[in-house]
């Protein structure tokens with residue numbers, strides 16, 4: 001696929017066909033929709049036309065990447081306004097145009113306006129994030145509140161900044177920060193400011209994800225994936241944004257993934273839990289996990305542990321950690337897909353590179369696993385199903401259906417396919433033969449990794465619907481786009 005051009009010209013309308021050329025517009029004015037605002041650098045002096053709006057947003061960090069882009073599109077289709085933060089370290093600006101074109105197409109046949117898309121090209125660790133969040137915040141002045149807290153059912157766990165209030169708008173930027181800090185003294189008689197954000201939820205995709213690179217450059221991974229998250233959570237807390245969805249991975253199960261049975265969430269917990277197995281026997285899950293094999297895997301485990309700890313300390317957080325199994329496929333149009341800036345390491349982009357002639361063969365790592373054809377079994381989940389899992393998590397949290405302030409969910413299909421089965425399926429969809437070379441197992445690989453998906457089905461009301469054949473057809477479309 002072409003390098004995504006970032007020097008593009010403007011246009012008042014956009015067809016899907018025009019997106020397959022590198023000359024798609026940088027700023028799009030789409031009929032009957034709010035303007036999409038783009039920033040090509042880290043300047044966040046507020047040029048957004050949002051002051052007059054009261055609309056609420058979901059903030060998607062890393063929203064132009066593979067899973068993020070599909071999730072943003074599904075959010076828009078569900079009428080959520082979206083604020084995307086992405087530094088384009090592993091994605092391209094043209095993905096934004098494609099999302100918007102697909103959303104426009106979706107809403108063209110519906111009798112309702114397209115929601116807003118705001119975009120900031122920004123590293124989520126950049127101090128400018130404070131100004132971005134301030135531009136979506138207003139402040140309420142009041143005295144100490146005595147009321148009912150929805151999760152605890154009592155007044156006991158109310159944070160010190162929960163107050164009855166009247167609206168007071170405060171300028172964005174550093175001034176607001178000073179005012180919040182001066183308002184944290186817990187004196188019931190003193191008027192106090194409470195921050196109210198129009199960002200009602202955050203989905204956090206931004207992370208580095210190459211297992212192999214994480215072994216070579218662990219600090220890069222700990223800095224972005226872990227340190228970045230810690231600082232970011234502090235900032236969100238400051239703005240009262242506490243509804244958080246985290247991108248986790250089946251990698252947190254460590255050597256548990258070698259058990260050869262579907263993995264249930266209790267195999268990796270961060271605080272003690274009691275649960276019942278399929279025979280009704282009670283078990284006590286002990287915090288921690290054995291056999292994490294890479295710095296990347298450790299970052300996911302550490303992030304989950306941090307999230308679990310802050311949710312325990314302050315139950316007004318609502319945090320869902322979604323453990324993805326093997327995301328594959330792409331949007332049916334072929335316009336969104338897995339197009340990393342970095343060298344691809346996941347199965348599908350490598351297969352695509354072979355299909356496009358950019359790579360001579362696909363290497364199959366390990367053909368001596370105890371599986372039907374000797375290749376590893378994975379739970380391949382269509383990325384659109386995965387994207388919809390995030391919306392289910394947001395909706396369940398908003399409806400108060402998630403009982404805990406921190407909860408993990410497997411997002412998979414519950415069914416396994418071997419690497420050879422995936423290859424065969426894509427060969428059938430493309431009517432091409434994919435040359436392969438069999439090589440040895442990679443360190444840290446496991447033979448069988450499949451999700452137990454019952455928790456997500458019961459608590460989120462979500463289940464994967466698309467098949468491996470759907471994935472393959474969509475991947476071939478993506479190759480041809």
Ligand SMILES: NC(=O)c1ccc[n+]([C@@H]2O[C@H](COP(=O)([O-])OP(=O)(O)OC[C@H]3O[C@@H](n4cnc5c(N)ncnc54)[C@H](O)[C@@H]3O)[C@@H](O)[C@H]2O)c1
Nearest residue numbers: 062065066067086087088089090091123124206207247249
């Ligand atoms: N793809 C998978 O197989 C898989 C499996 C399990 C978990 N995950 C997790 O899901 C998340 C998304 O994965 P993906 O496959 O979409 O990855 P991706 O690399 O395609 O997307 C990540 C996006 O985040 C952006 N980003 C990275 N660091 C950033 C920063 N500091 N500030 C702002 N933007 C930043 C990148 O530019 C990119 O657009 C990651 O956290 C990853 O670890 C992915």
